[in-house]
Amino acid sequence: MLQTTGLVKRFDGVEALAGVDLTVGDGEVVAVLGPSGSGKSTLLRVVAGLERPDAGRVLWNGEDVTDVPPHLRRFGLMFQSYALFPHLTVAGNVAFGLRMMGLSPDEVARRTEEALRWVDLDGFGDRPVEGLSGGEQQRVALARTLAPEPRLVMLDEPLGALDRNLRERLVVDTRRLLRERGATALYVTHDHAEADAVADRVAIMRNGRICQTGALEEIRRDPADDWVADFVGAP
């Protein structure tokens, strides 16, 4: 279970996070939904350990991990730009995290193939990542993030770089994958439909704060304030 308490992050005096309290239960998928500039990505980066908070703590199952370096947290993060390794093949990308775990080469190969099957990319292993289409790159990035079975999966606008048609198809696949793996996940998006389709619970974020959490349907029925009502399109 992930828990954050009072996370504050300032950049040049501007508060990107202004005290974020958020809980993600085991096996739960929480979508962080908010307009651009609301601090969603910063929240992920602080939880990941790529940014250090100015105040507040990050807890995993009650243990304080705020001072644990990012590579030792066993959290996974999928970037909006995918950040695929340009010098490695598809399989090389997916195998990276498994190799870092110190698994045997056989085990790495087996789990890499398995992860590629999850995203319907079996047979793509030897290809360079360069020639892949946007949708294929997205799936490689997803397989790479999920393969080492991180304790927490974070996805930063994972479908944001794709066109609408592809997004609608892949959101279903992504949801299925997270469910099947029983993943505990934090999913950042600015798209309501995507948040609704993927998540058990939605956290609405604005100006570095979480304004309201709950199922999107509930929030629509009973918005906390006028801004939230307007943002989620309450009747």
Next chain:
Amino acid sequence: MDRRLDRDRPAIGTRRLTLALAALPVAFLGYLFVYPVGRVLWLALAGEPGTAFARVLADPRMRGSAWFTLWQAGLSTALTLLAAFPLTWAVARYRFWGRRLVRALVTVPFVLPTVVVGTAFVALGLDGSLAAILAAHVFYNMAVVVRTVGGLWSRLDPDLVDSARALGASPWRAFRTVTLPLLRPAIAAASSIVFLFTFTSFGVVLILGNLRWRTIEVEIYHQAITFLRLPAAGALAVLQMVGVTAILVLYSRYQERRAVRMRLVAEHQTLRRPTGVRLKAAVAAAVLGTTAAVMIPLGGLLAASFANGGAGWRFLTQPGPLATRPVEAIGNSLAFAAVATLMAVVVGTLSALVVSRGSGLVSRWFDVVLMLPLGTSAVTIGFGFLVALDRPVDLRATWILVPLAHALVAVPFVVRAAAPILRSVRPEVREAATMLGASPRRVFAEIDLPIVARAVAVGAGFAAAISLGEFGATSFIVRPNTITIPTLIFRLLSRPGSVSFAAAMAMAVLLAVLTAALIMAVDRVRAGEVGSF
């Protein structure tokens, strides 16, 4: 493993790692550049303050050298601009068969070692004359003008000139009032580069000047090596550094002013086919004239190497007029190139990593320091090695001194090749590796190193080419048992006799072929996979 995170920075870019990477390059530059140049300064300033400078300035011989350095650089620059103008115009404006070929051809002299260029004009029987020096400078530097000025010219919006013409300007008037002012920044940049190269010209002037014409560089050599007047040589080196710095400052001023806002268009939109007999003839004349200017010295060199019934080539494997056999010099050059390349690649790659990793003060300051050897003449570096590297152990009697000097000269080129590629790797790629469990050290080994490998290959090619052709620094520190191809060519040229002459020609051809092959290999790697990252 350090569990505490640095407060100010993303956890991934640990400052300790950056500092660790910088340690070797800092030590390398400190011992091989800062310390020797400091000793040269000390030589010039020690004793009665200013005496060395006063003596140098009062000596008519040295005043003559300084004055010659200035005016020949100015004249060489003007002549280069004039000589390069026809081809610059032709390739910038027109599309014709062989356009790319002639552009590549004019670049060939620029990548050749200066000793080869000097030797080519000796082959034409022109040595000892001012004309030969000026011609060699023009031959060597035309590419700078064609590339810099032609590059901008071919991308100027043709509508600008067309508008001027529609407003009633004659072609000449349109050129003078529209094109030329727009090209001025490129012309200024090219001129300052050519001026810098000819101001610091050493090999060409030493070979072609026959002791009569001397630049400051050549004068430093004579004072230090021939007359053993080290304080005078030191004072000249300081004057030289002041001159170079002044030129570089002027150059960067021009670079800043270059920010004239104008729309540049793609080259394929501006190039036209030459129409009409007169225009076609003019383009043909420009292309053929330039081709002849490049081919005649190179052809002369090749022909001279076969003079005397091929004695020059036969001599390469036999004992000849000098104690050292040419084949030994070739072996030395290849071995030194290998060692120098290795050192330059290690130091250069580490430096490029430092420059590209951080945005902090360390890397910015480091970036500037790295480029200092570029702004210092090779002669000053060689002189510095000669007077300084007897401590803490006397390196001057060892062979390592030569590859060390070559590596120092090559490092900035390796950094320039590697740093842009490293910078092009988005930070998220490193962060993604971190999130997959890679420690900072692992990120470096698994992400940075493999990606830089190809850039290193390019840098290694440049380093090897520089090492093979290096003459300025080597001529100060070379010993009979460490003689290299360029220094042996120079010795052979200073001796009378047709065998020595033919042998020098043959070795110059060999050096030219080796260098050209390396540069072509580098070009292929660069055009191929590096660009696709």
